[in-house]
Amino acid sequence: MNTTAPETVVRLDGVVKRFGATTALDGVSLTVDRGEIVVLLGLSGSGKSTLLRHLDGLEVPTSGSVEVLGEDVPRLAGRRLRALRSSVGFIFQQFELVPSLTVLENVLTGSLAGVRGPRLGLWSYSKARRLAALGHLDRVGLLDRAYQRADTLSGGQQQRVAIARALMQNPSVLLADEPVASLDPESSDQVMALIREIAADEGLTVVCSLHQVDLAISWADRIVGLRHGQVVLDLPTRDLSKTQVMEIYGRVATTTAELRAVQDELLLEAAAEQAR
Numbered sequence: 001m002n003t004t005a006p007e008t009v010v011r012l013d014g015v016v017k018r019f020g021a022t023t024a025l026d027g028v029s030l031t032v033d034r035g036e037i038v039v040l041l042g043l044s045g046s047g048k049s050t051l052l053r054h055l056d057g058l059e060v061p062t063s064g065s066v067e068v069l070g071e072d073v074p075r076l077a078g079r080r081l082r083a084l085r086s087s088v089g090f091i092f093q094q095f096e097l098v099p100s101l102t103v104l105e106n107v108l109t110g111s112l113a114g115v116r117g118p119r120l121g122l123w124s125y126s127k128a129r130r131l132a133a134l135g136h137l138d139r140v141g142l143l144d145r146a147y148q149r150a151d152t153l154s155g156g157q158q159q160r161v162a163i164a165r166a167l168m169q170n171p172s173v174l175l176a177d178e179p180v181a182s183l184d185p186e187s188s189d190q191v192m193a194l195i196r197e198i199a200a201d202e203g204l205t206v207v208c209s210l211h212q213v214d215l216a217i218s219w220a221d222r223i224v225g226l227r228h229g230q231v232v233l234d235l236p237t238r239d240l241s242k243t244q245v246m247e248i249y250g251r252v253a254t255t256t257a258e259l260r261a262v263q264d265e266l267l268l269e270a271a272a273e274q275a276r
């Protein structure tokens with residue numbers, strides 16, 4: 001097998017996305033190779049969620065192209081769109097579990113990609129699915145919580161359940177939209193560590209948005225900085241310090257508005273540090 005050339009899993013080329021008068025993405029070009037863990041770093045409103053949603057076909061670009069796993073995403077519909085979405089797991093800031101269902105039932109709903117209508121109760125799933133779900137729960141360290149209601153778990157545990165649910169699809173790409181924004185620093189580190197570990201074991205490609213510089217440096221292979229819908233930095237994290245990241249943000253700020261955004265970023269980080 002030829003393993004020398006990395007395989008491109010995500011390719012955005014000149015992506016512009018407008019919502020009325022708002023330009024959410026302003027000419028984004030980006031490639032992500034198989035197995036890479038890329039963090040999209042940027043302030044609120046910089047375009048992180050919009051970018052991630054393009055990778056799953058939830059948004060269609062105003063112009064430019066979006067390719068994921070070799071598919072021309074904006075052109076997909078029907079069965080091929082569902083097939084792409086089942087290869088792409090998605091986790092969110094608010095976990096989005098069904099609070100009144102058990103942890104195990106929540107994980108099982110991850111196998112419903114492409115299936116219409118709700119399924120109720122454990123027994124509507126095959127034994128193989130139930131065993132797979134238990135395996136994924138074991139994987140995220142929550143096997144002993146399988147029969148508890150989801151809303152009895154802590155935030156960090158709920159996010160781990162959401163990861164187990166995403167694994168039910170056997171995804172090859174994992175998208176994570178601010179997965180630790182609702183968590184305390186310790187749980188944040190646990191969740192990011194788990195994502196890294198699973199990505200390495202399963203050969204998953206991860207694109208994860210964060211707004212904390214420290215977390216991005218600790219957990220990403222590569223940081224892509226977004227500001228006002230533009231890529232303002234794209235660097236491997238190896239040997240990168242927080243000061244360097246902030247300097248880079250500073251260096252690309254050429255207008256007053258941009259400098260203000262850099263300042264906001266520094267203030268945000270200082271506030272986050274104080275909260276610890």
Ligand SMILES: Nc1ncnc2c1ncn2[C@@H]1O[C@H](COP(=O)(O)OP(=O)(O)O)[C@@H](O)[C@H]1O
Nearest residue numbers: 019022024042043044045046047048049050051
């Ligand atoms: N569905 C939408 N309709 C209108 N404006 C939107 C929509 N989604 C995002 N935006 C705007 O696009 C910009 C980028 O938003 P978003 O991608 O959510 O940023 P982030 O995730 O970095 O906070 C913001 O100005 C936001 O208000």
Ligand SMILES: [Mg+2]
Nearest residue numbers: 048049050177
């Ligand atoms: Mg967002």
